[in-house]
Amino acid sequence: MLQDKIKQYSEEINQFTPTSAADVEQFRLKFLVSKGLVKALFDEFKSVGPEEKRTLGKVLNEFKQLAEQKFSEAQAQFSGTSDTQSKKEGDLTLPGEGFQLGSRHPLSLARKEIVEIFKKLGFVVSEGPEIEDDWHNFSALNFPPEHPARDMQDTFFVEKKEGNDIALRTHTSSVQVRLMEMGQPPFRAIMPGRVYRNEAISARAHCFFHQVEGLYVDENVSFADLKQTLFHFVQELYGEGTKVRFRPSYFPFTEPSAEMDISCTICKGEGCQLCKYSGWVEILGCGMVDPNVLENCGIDSKKYSGFAFGMGIERITNLKYEIRDLRLFSENDVKFLSQFETEII
Incomplete structure (x- = not known):
């Protein structure tokens, strides 16, 4: 049934x-x-x-x-x-489980290389907070009250206080101030970190980016020391055939000041969109530390002198890996990131 x-x-x-x-x-x-x-x-x-x-x-x-x-x-x-054999616990003949390795972010690769180059020259790494007060971000660095960098169109302010505004730092120069306040020269340090500026996001700009700034303060430091240090850095990073030029410029915290250009690594100096068909690309600003800045930090400007420089890691990375759109660095596109060095732990 x-x-x-x-x-x-x-x-x-x-x-x-x-x-x-x-x-x-x-x-x-x-x-x-x-x-x-x-x-x-x-x-x-x-x-x-x-x-x-x-x-x-x-x-x-x-x-x-x-x-x-x-x-x-x-x-x-x-x-x-x-089959039965394939499920036996501890079977060493079974193939291993495959997994995809991650990769280092191009900005991390560039930052690591920059830090290693300057470490060989005796520079140490210093870091500081990303939320800063007015003194460390502006006043100590010779920014007058009417300077446009203090305007809300250029800076992300966290809290407006009378005489001591709190803002997201606009540069890692604030770390230089903190370093100099802590002691007396000699100082030889670089300051890598993230900074923020109220800018429209495009292929060439972003509201946050990364900098590496450097500071060397000691007796008898000259502009020649600055030029040789930066020339060595460029040759190490981009190769011995890379040309360098310095142009006069202005920064509130250095005097005299200059911008440093290198021959475009993408078009090899022939002219392209990145270098605006000039054959040259500006990669950093630099100069001799203004005596007022030294005095603001409690350092005798008659005895000590120094130089400072600052560069955007995104610009360095653009040139090194021929990346034309700065927005790619923060979009977490796996196809883009997987092109770079694999991280082995």
Whole structure:
């Protein structure tokens, strides 16, 4: 009888204990395929009388659900295997599970290389807070009250206080002030970090970016020392064939001041969109530390002199890896990031 068969097969299913993926496949072939026992029982159910259908219909559906549930549980147990041996615990013949290695961010690669170059010249790394007060971000660095950098159109202010505004730092020069306040020369340090400025985001600008600034203060430090230090840095970073030029400029915290250009690494000096077809790209600003800044930090400007410089890591990275859109650095595009050096831990 149909009811007896259902009971017999239900007991068989309940007692089914697979030991391999092959056992699971045999179970499927026996019960669940188009010519299996479940289908056969439903075909037999069509020929029973109306009275039996009312009784057996529910039982038969429960039997089908039991078979499907048992198969699902067994399949999950042996998912991804093809034989008994493949599921043995501790089987050293099994292939290892593959995983994708991450990669270093291009800005991290550039920062690391910059830091290593200056470390060889005796510079140490100094860091400071990203939220700064007016003194460390502006006043100590010779920014007068009417300077445009203090305007809300250029700076992200966190809190406006009378005489001591709090803002996201606009440069890592604030770390230089903190360093000089802590002691007396000599100082030889670089300050890498993130900075913020209220600028429209485009291929050439962003509201946050990264800088590396440097400071050297000691007796008898000259502009010649500054030029030779930066010339060595460029040759190490971009190669010995890279040309360098200095142009007079103005910064509140250095006097005299200059901007340093290098021959464009993308067009090799022939002219392209990045260098605005001039063959030259400005990569940093520099100059001799203004005596007022030294005095603001408690350093005798008649005894000590020094130089400072600052560069955007994004610009350095653009030139090194020929990246034309600065926005790519902060979009977390895996296709873009995977092009760079793999991180091995």
